[in-house]
Amino acid sequence: MMKCEVIKDLLPLYIDNVCSRESAELVEEHLAACGSCRSEWENMRSELRVPQNTVDMNRRESHLLEAMSAYWSRSKLKSFLKGGVLASLSLGIVISAYFGLTEWNIMRVPADIIEVKDTSQMKDGRIAFHMRLTDGYDLNQISYDMDENGNFYMIPYRPIIKKKPITTFGLFNMYQTKDPFINGVYQNKYGADAKITALYLGTRDENILIWEEGMKLPPASDTVEAELKR
Ligand SMILES: [Zn+2]
16 A cells, blocks of 8 residues: 555645546545545645635635745645635735735725716717716726626725825716726626626625616716717
8 A cells, every 4th residue: 555645745736637647546546545645635625725716705816816826836835725714815815915005006995985977878878977086086997896697896996095186087087988898898708698787886895886787877968978979
């Protein structure tokens, strides 16, 4: 019988499906006979799955987690994740904090300072709405989030250090549209038949509903049509 230590060294490769057919057979043979290695195998499998689950929880962190887990050797990742989900959550938080403060320097805008007005249907099918941030500070970026149930989120971001706008209009105070670009972003992720059925400003947890399927919208005014002409 093979030594357990050898099998334990092979397990990460076996789980990742990257060892030879011959080694895989040795591992399987040993697992069938050795309870201690089998429970080690079960543990490893569930631990190595953790970064995958994180994908659904937080897309931004998950990219980093994937990059980092590819970078780290499996054994280092494994010891890092020894605490299971809790450890991987704090890893995510550490990564967000690091990038939040240094690299991205960007924070979500709370929904309670977002004002949405004048939602309307344009002649070309686009849905227009006016967004204004009521606290008087500028806005730097609108990111997207979405799920497979047709929900699409436009998430306003700004740096940790807010700035006053230099003009009276800008991203913080202007018309936005649900348009072919946004539909394309959605279909790029969920397939050509996928359809956005609800549009929100904000995150999944904290948002303002702008539009959902079946909602009756007034036709866009001439001013709006003119402003958003292309
Ligand atoms: Zn064993």
